[in-house]
Amino acid sequence: xxxxxxxxxxxxxxxxxxxxxxxxxxxxxxxxxxxxxxxxxxxxxxxxxxxxxxxxxxxxxxxxxxxxxxxxxxxxxxxxxxxxxxxxxxxxxxxxxxxxxxxxxxxxxxxxxxxxxxxxxxxxxxxxxxxxxxxxxxxxxxxxxxxxxxxxxxxxxxxxxxxxxxxxxxxxxxxxxxxxxxxxxxxxxxxxxxxxxxxxxxxxxxxxxxxxxxxxxxxxxxxx
Amino acid sequence: xxxxxxxxxxxxxxxxxxxxxxxxxxxxxxxxxxxxxxxxxxxxxxxxxxxxxxxxxxxxxxxxxxxxxxxxxxxxxxxxxxxxxxxxxxxxxxxxxxxxxxxxxxxxxxxxxxxxxxxxxxxxxxxxxxxxxxxxxxxxxxxxxxxxxxxxxxxxxxxxxxxxxxxxxxxxxxxxxxxxxxxxxxxxxxxxxxxxxxxxxxxxxxxxxxxxxxxxxxxxxxxxxxxxxxxxxxxxxxxxxxxxxxxxxxxxxxxxxxxxxxxxxxxxxxxxxxxxxxxxxxxxxxxxxxxxxxxxxxxxxxxxxxxxxxxxxxxxxxxxxxxxxxxxxxxxxxxxxxxxxxxxxxxxxxxxxxxxxxxxxxxxxxxxxxxxxxxxxxxxxxxxxxxxxxxxxxxxxxxxxxxxxxxxxxxxxxxxxxxxxxxxxxxxxxxxxxxxxxxxxxxxxxxxxxxxxxxxxxxxxxxxxxxxxxxxxxxxxxxxxxxxxxxxxxxxxxxxxxxxxxxxxxxxxxxxxxxxxxxxxxxxxxxxxxxxxxxxxxxxxxxxxxxxxxxxxxxxxxxxxxxxxxxxxxxxxxxxxxxxxxx
Ligand code: SF4
Ligand code: SF4
Numbered sequence: 001x002x003x004x005x006x007x008x009x010x011x012x013x014x015x016x017x018x019x020x021x022x023x024x025x026x027x028x029x030x031x032x033x034x035x036x037x038x039x040x041x042x043x044x045x046x047x048x049x050x051x052x053x054x055x056x057x058x059x060x061x062x063x064x065x066x067x068x069x070x071x072x073x074x075x076x077x078x079x080x081x082x083x084x085x086x087x088x089x090x091x092x093x094x095x096x097x098x099x100x101x102x103x104x105x106x107x108x109x110x111x112x113x114x115x116x117x118x119x120x121x122x123x124x125x126x127x128x129x130x131x132x133x134x135x136x137x138x139x140x141x142x143x144x145x146x147x148x149x150x151x152x153x154x155x156x157x158x159x160x161x162x163x164x165x166x167x168x169x170x171x172x173x174x175x176x177x178x179x180x181x182x183x184x185x186x187x188x189x190x191x192x193x194x195x196x197x198x199x200x201x202x203x204x205x206x207x208x209x210x211x212x213x214x215x216x217x218x219x220x221x222x223x224x
Numbered sequence: 225x226x227x228x229x230x231x232x233x234x235x236x237x238x239x240x241x242x243x244x245x246x247x248x249x250x251x252x253x254x255x256x257x258x259x260x261x262x263x264x265x266x267x268x269x270x271x272x273x274x275x276x277x278x279x280x281x282x283x284x285x286x287x288x289x290x291x292x293x294x295x296x297x298x299x300x301x302x303x304x305x306x307x308x309x310x311x312x313x314x315x316x317x318x319x320x321x322x323x324x325x326x327x328x329x330x331x332x333x334x335x336x337x338x339x340x341x342x343x344x345x346x347x348x349x350x351x352x353x354x355x356x357x358x359x360x361x362x363x364x365x366x367x368x369x370x371x372x373x374x375x376x377x378x379x380x381x382x383x384x385x386x387x388x389x390x391x392x393x394x395x396x397x398x399x400x401x402x403x404x405x406x407x408x409x410x411x412x413x414x415x416x417x418x419x420x421x422x423x424x425x426x427x428x429x430x431x432x433x434x435x436x437x438x439x440x441x442x443x444x445x446x447x448x449x450x451x452x453x454x455x456x457x458x459x460x461x462x463x464x465x466x467x468x469x470x471x472x473x474x475x476x477x478x479x480x481x482x483x484x485x486x487x488x489x490x491x492x493x494x495x496x497x498x499x500x501x502x503x504x505x506x507x508x509x510x511x512x513x514x515x516x517x518x519x520x521x522x523x524x525x526x527x528x529x530x531x532x533x534x535x536x537x538x539x540x541x542x543x544x545x546x547x548x549x550x551x552x553x554x555x556x557x558x559x560x561x562x563x564x565x566x567x568x569x570x571x572x573x574x575x576x577x578x579x580x581x582x583x584x585x586x587x588x589x590x591x592x593x594x595x596x597x598x599x600x601x602x603x604x605x606x607x608x609x610x611x612x613x614x615x616x617x618x619x620x621x622x623x624x625x626x627x628x629x630x631x632x633x634x635x636x637x638x639x640x641x642x643x644x645x646x647x648x649x650x651x652x653x654x655x656x657x658x659x660x661x662x663x664x665x666x667x668x669x670x671x672x673x674x675x676x677x678x679x680x681x682x683x684x685x686x687x688x689x690x691x692x693x694x695x696x697x698x699x700x701x702x703x704x705x706x707x708x709x710x711x712x713x714x715x716x717x718x719x720x721x722x723x724x725x726x727x728x729x730x731x732x733x734x735x736x737x738x739x740x741x742x743x744x745x746x747x748x749x750x751x752x753x754x755x756x757x758x759x760x761x762x763x764x765x766x767x768x769x770x771x772x773x774x775x776x777x778x779x780x781x782x783x784x785x786x787x788x789x790x791x792x793x794x795x796x797x798x799x800x801x802x803x804x805x806x807x
Binding site: 030031032034035036037038039040041042044045046049058061062068069070071073074077081135136137138139140141142143144145146148191192193196199200202203204206207208210211214215216219220221222223224 | 247248249250251252253254256257258259260262263264265266267271278279281283284287299300303304306307308309337338339340341342343344345503504505506507508511512513514517518554555556557558559560561576578579580581582583584
């Protein structure tokens with residue numbers, strides 16, 4: 001293993017993680033500096049809807065595609081969403097497994113699982129890129145950051161698929177590319193739309209709290 | 225960086241300055257968290273009816289506000305504005321464009337909010353943007369007029385105290401007559417009542433039947449209730465205009481009146497935005513902890529039936545009905561099941577429209593849309609979704625617990641020629657309620673009725689001049705009024721109206737405002753200033769309610785009536801009879 005690859009797998013990731021942690025902390029402080037809204041009124045709605053239930057329901061919402069009309073009626077899109085995010089989790093996991101638990105990748109099955117999940121996520125990212133560029137609604141709301149973040153992820157997935165076997169002796173290009181991109185990601189993410197996973201618990205918490213208190217969450221779905 | 229250095233209008237600067245005060249954590253989160261996934265797109269009725277225009281997409285509309293937020297409050301937008309789509313607002317023309325979006329392309333129905341996987345609540349920050357624009361004086365004219373009326377007169381339809389009290393007394397007399405009990409009255413300003421009942425000014429102006437129906441139910445339930453002489457309007461234009469100060473002031477007026485009367489519970493008549501404003505948002509806007517209970521009259525009526533305080537016979541309502549969930553009642557206050565439970569107790573054939581409950585579509589009259597006449601064609605186009613929903617039920621009547629929805633639905637039903645009626649639960653309950661024998665009054669048989677009663681509501685003795693430049697509207701009023709006995713003459717412009725007023729001396733003139741040549745405002749002023757014509761009663765009927773102020777501000781006595789188009793048979797006859805003091 002070259003010194004550059006060793007550095008990329010270790011110190012570079014640690015510095016990048018540190019930077020990301022700092023910027024994330026600042027992000028959270030920034031969000032918390034806005035005043036929190038206060039509900040002075042008595043709760044509305046039926047007994048099954050409370051603040052706490054609203055919050056939990058809101059957080060779990062994304063795992064219950066049947067609950068929202070938008071996810072219920074767009075099953076293919078929802079599957080893409082799941083695959084894409086599993087791919088992200090797998091690729092992040094891979095960036096830790098390679099330097100800290102390389103033994104895992106001695107198993108051919110483990111490598112295959114990583115490659116399959118990340119490979120599918122790569123395909124989804126291409127589909128998403130096409131959709132973003134061709135769907136008139138999505139195109140109208142897309143910023144350069146939206147395209148760039150998605151393209152970056154697609155490239156990252158691509159490198160991750162080939163880095164998964166962790167065989168530097170067969171060539172370091174994919175491993176180097178994967179770790180360099182990971183480091184770049186860690187630094188870029190807090191400035192981009194990818195930081196949405198930081199906001200998710202917040203927006204969902206507040207929305208769930210309000211909607212639960214007002215008797216709207218858990219949603220009373222349409223019935224025949 | 226150049227977009228902040230360029231000259232910025234005073235209003236644009238103020239708007240940005242005030243944005244920092246309006247933002248709270250929830251809004252900042254919603255503004256920061258959108259991932260532009262487009263999952264909310266098809267949730268919006270505007271999108272469904274304008275499939276070729278992506279500018280109607282919720283996320284696109286939200287981005288018009290988001291870009292300002294990003295440019296000024298989010299570091300990514302400060303550092304790399306182009307990269308993340310951040311942009312400030314510089315000119316008044318840009319503010320006008322924003323106005324067109326936040327007032328004219330969104331009814332704040334919250335349907336996109338509940339369909340966003342990220343929990344982005346666009347409707348909430350769209351309301352914030354409305355409030356910011358209002359604070360710098362940029363808003364549709366109708367919003368300005370209605371807000372002014374609510375600030376100054378105390379209710380959003382400019383109903384004067386005498387008119388309100390007159391209507392209550394009139395309804396009170398009807399109730400005593402109907403029940404055959406002189407004690408069956410509408411108590412006004414009664415102290416220590418268990419229920420203080422608040423209403424929508426629309427009920428006074430267009431639908432006093434709902435007041436009478438509610439009074440009948442309270443009376444039969446043996447309720448200790450009252451209506452306040454002032455501070456009785458539970459509607460709140462602050463919800464639509466985004467003006468929290470107005471919202472707080474209006475809500476406080478009502479809360480203070482209830483406290484002054486030492487009322488135990490405030491019951492809010494069926495009105496979506498009124499319920500949301502009074503019950504949910506008011507205490508927050510007014511920073512006031514309300515010391516009494518508040519509930520929708522839907523819950524009150526349901527309780528009366530469940531407790532056996534009133535008995536109902538559902539076979540009296542045997543026409544197929546469907547129910548429309550008001551966005552404010554449902555998606556903002558969780559009122560889903562109670563109206564259905566009540567409906568099932570008072571009608572025989574209830575059919576759900578699809579989708580329903582939290583997934584129902586807006587009536588398209590929400591968010592104050594009925595007062596913004598400049599957006600009427602857009603509103604009616606977007607109403608096709610609702611029209612299709614209604615049609616599919618095969619129902620003859622659509623029931624809704626909201627006065628705004630009544631207007632929105634009535635308008636779209638007429639536009640799409642659906643031939644349905646719109647009513648409220650209170651009307652159905654009052655119709656189904658069984659009057660105990662000891663108070664049921666024997667109604668004289670048709671043949672025994674005195675002649676005076678038979679012609680009680682006839683307009684036979686009256687000559688009415690209908691002035692409107694639209695042929696079909698003139699024809700509609702003429703047929704309706706002639707069917708009710710009036711002699712009708714017509715004028716299609718201002719000059720002709722003045723000429724006919726002089727030669728024919730009608731008892732009443734229904735006057736449109738927007739007409740080619742001499743407009744209705746000028747005609748009205750000339751009528752009032754001419755000693756020969758000054759006594760003729762005038763009822764303004766206009767599709768531009770925002771012009772009300774222009775009429776009332778003229779240095780002449782105000783018109784006897786003022787109606788907003790579209791006007792239906794019931795409202796037109798009711799108001800004309802009221803003006804002519806018939807029946
Ligand atoms: S669904 Fe939510 S995150 Fe997606 S575009 Fe709409 S508002 Fe943005
Ligand atoms: S709040 Fe309603 S009207 Fe406004 S964008 Fe969302 S779905 Fe459309």
